[in-house]
Amino acid sequence: MKLDCTIAMMALCAACTARPADHELATSIAKGLVAACPPSDAADEIARNDCAGRLTDLAVLRDAMREPFIWGGQAPGAGYRLDTSTNKFNPRVWRRMYLSTFMFGSDFSIEQIAGVTVLHMPVTFRGAMPIGAFPYPFWHSAKKWESYNYATTIHFIIDNGTAVGALRSSNQDTTRPKVAHEWDGLWQWEQNGVQMPYVSLYDYLLSKDNPYTEQLSDAYRALEASMRQSNCQACHAPDNQGNSAQLEFFVYPNQALVGRHDIITQLMKNEMPPKDNTLNLPAGISNPAERERLIDAARDFEALGDKALAWEGDTKTELQPDTPSR
Amino acid sequence: MIHSQRVTWFVIVASLSGCAEDPAAYTYPETPTIETDRATVTGHILDATGAPVTGAAVIVRASGEHATADSAGAFVLDVPANTTLTLEATAPNMAPTLLQQFMVSSGTSAAVQISMVTSEHFKRLVAMGGTPSGGVLMVALKSLASSGSVAGATVELTPSLGLVMYAPASTWMADPDPSITAVVPGKGAYAWALGVQPHVSIMQLALRGVPQIDPPYAVDDITFSGTFTVDPGALTLVTLFAR
Numbered sequence: 001m002k003l004d005c006t007i008a009m010m011a012l013c014a015a016c017t018a019r020p021a022d023h024e025l026a027t028s029i030a031k032g033l034v035a036a037c038p039p040s041d042a043a044d045e046i047a048r049n050d051c052a053g054r055l056t057d058l059a060v061l062r063d064a065m066r067e068p069f070i071w072g073g074q075a076p077g078a079g080y081r082l083d084t085s086t087n088k089f090n091p092r093v094w095r096r097m098y099l100s101t102f103m104f105g106s107d108f109s110i111e112q113i114a115g116v117t118v119l120h121m122p123v124t125f126r127g128a129m130p131i132g133a134f135p136y137p138f139w140h141s142a143k144k145w146e147s148y149n150y151a152t153t154i155h156f157i158i159d160n161g162t163a164v165g166a167l168r169s170s171n172q173d174t175t176r177p178k179v180a181h182e183w184d185g186l187w188q189w190e191q192n193g194v195q196m197p198y199v200s201l202y203d204y205l206l207s208k209d210n211p212y213t214e215q216l217s218d219a220y221r222a223l224e225a226s227m228r229q230s231n232c233q234a235c236h237a238p239d240n241q242g243n244s245a246q247l248e249f250f251v252y253p254n255q256a257l258v259g260r261h262d263i264i265t266q267l268m269k270n271e272m273p274p275k276d277n278t279l280n281l282p283a284g285i286s287n288p289a290e291r292e293r294l295i296d297a298a299r300d301f302e303a304l305g306d307k308a309l310a311w312e313g314d315t316k317t318e319l320q321p322d323t324p325s326r
Numbered sequence: 327m328i329h330s331q332r333v334t335w336f337v338i339v340a341s342l343s344g345c346a347e348d349p350a351a352y353t354y355p356e357t358p359t360i361e362t363d364r365a366t367v368t369g370h371i372l373d374a375t376g377a378p379v380t381g382a383a384v385i386v387r388a389s390g391e392h393a394t395a396d397s398a399g400a401f402v403l404d405v406p407a408n409t410t411l412t413l414e415a416t417a418p419n420m421a422p423t424l425l426q427q428f429m430v431s432s433g434t435s436a437a438v439q440i441s442m443v444t445s446e447h448f449k450r451l452v453a454m455g456g457t458p459s460g461g462v463l464m465v466a467l468k469s470l471a472s473s474g475s476v477a478g479a480t481v482e483l484t485p486s487l488g489l490v491m492y493a494p495a496s497t498w499m500a501d502p503d504p505s506i507t508a509v510v511p512g513k514g515a516y517a518w519a520l521g522v523q524p525h526v527s528i529m530q531l532a533l534r535g536v537p538q539i540d541p542p543y544a545v546d547d548i549t550f551s552g553t554f555t556v557d558p559g560a561l562t563l564v565t566l567f568a569r
Binding site for chain 2: 045046049050052053056057096131132133140181182183184185186187188189190191192193194196198199203204205207228229230231233234237239241251279281312
């Protein structure tokens with residue numbers, strides 16, 4: 001009896017907290033996605049680039065997204081949890097590089113689930129593009145590659161006017177085509193003089209005439225080289241060797257932008273690498289001069305990242321993750 | 327229409343056509359132009375004794391070009407030029423072997439050598455590394471000066487996620503000896519790195535104690551990036567150059 005009452009109360013509360021404004025926001029986002037990235041050939045990079053440009057400028061989504069934006073694969077039976085097996089992204093980076101790898105169908109739906117609004121967007125993955133067009137070699141893991149290729153839906157989680165994250169559906173259509181790739185073990189490579197994946201570079205993320213592109217790239221390269229000396233990339237890479245619940249990538253220029261503030265905090269506290277890490281690396285950075293160099297490089301990167309994004313009119317105040325666990 | 331009216335209309339039309347331009351077009355990303363030049367890689371696949379590994383398969387990872395070693399262990403591959411290549415050699419009873427991260431100039435031919443060890447030998451090396459999932463690196467050390475020597479040098483692995491060991495250079499591909507603390511004199515100097523963490527984004531090796539040439543190394547028409555990642559279960563071949 002007591003349990004029944006509790007369930008009834010919860011249902012009532014959920015109904016009470018339904019937010020018509022979030023429903024309206026979800027509808028606007030859905031319509032914007034359909035218009036920005038209609039179905040096309042899965043190998044068509046020009047269509048993808050057009051989609052990426054439109055998503056970058058899609059004001060209704062841009063203005064609603066939280067930084068960091070959380071993205072990952074939905075675990076079967078885990079609902080819409082964002083706090084495990086997910087990555088953090090700068091919103092512009094995610095819209096331009098990741099979201100643009102999908103095409104959207106118009107048959108979307110919106111649900112109110114335990115106090116948040118979930119937009120279910122039907123998607124088709126652009127899985128036949130050349131390998132440098134993907135944010136990183138998703139095929140390093142068969143499970144990851146299938147998660148992108150076969151996902152039928154992207155679930156957007158909207159909470160009180162803010163799009164906090166999105167998940168590739170655990171529901172998969174395995175009859176969809178999937179291009180077979182063999183990973184050669186490299187996260188980055190060069191192809192006829194072009195650094196790959198080309199979409200991970202600031203040239204792809206920023207406008208052609210952004211005056212900060214080159215300086216930001218130099219600052220990233222300097223930071224990346226310093227981080228390598230301190231073993232940081234061993235964990236901050238797509239295969240998540242440190243088993244982080246929410247990972248920030250530092251092995252790619254664009255993806256590293258989301259961590260530009262947090263890295264300074266972590267270095268100041270000297271809490272990276274964390275204690276008891278899976279690679280048995282010593283906790284913290286023991287050499288003060290090395291840590292100072294890293295902090296200086298991180299500050300340069302942060303300042304130029306802020307300037308480059310501000311020039312694009314695409315800045316957000318970073319929020320402390322207050323990730324719903326649903 | 328008098329002249330001043332024509333000018334006015336021209337200005338208005340020009341202004342409107344400017345307005346009609348897609349204002350966001352310049353923010354749209356573009357795919358870089360990627361040439362499709364080709365190059366050739368020739369090489370030999372040899373075992374630890376220097377004997378040819380006849381019938382070994384060699385494949386360009388990522389792009390898939392492949393060939394089979396002939397009775398002399400020789401092979402020829404047509405490959406994408408100026409592109410990061412990793413060659414993988416496989417043969418029965420031998421450990422898969424990777425020649426990693428090099429590029430060949432357009433229209434040229436580069437010669438490489440791939441040294442393989444038996445699966446049993448590889449297991450011994452993995453056991454010495456102390457990490458079952460760790461990779462094994464064999465680091466060939468070369469001096470570009472005819473009178474140069476790398477004897478006494480040490481090798482530093484960054485990130486330091488593996489054990490560097492040295493071996494008697496008199497026996498090519500002999501097991502490392504933990505009691506040896508630096509590269510020993512000899513024509514075919516080399517070092518081992520064992521128990522190396524697989525798939526770390528960018529790993530590098532540096533020579534200490536001798537004047538190293540900073541990577542990337544451009545030797546004839548072949549460029550080695552100086553960086554690598556390792557696969558668990560495979561032998562990875564890397565070359566370092568000293569002056």
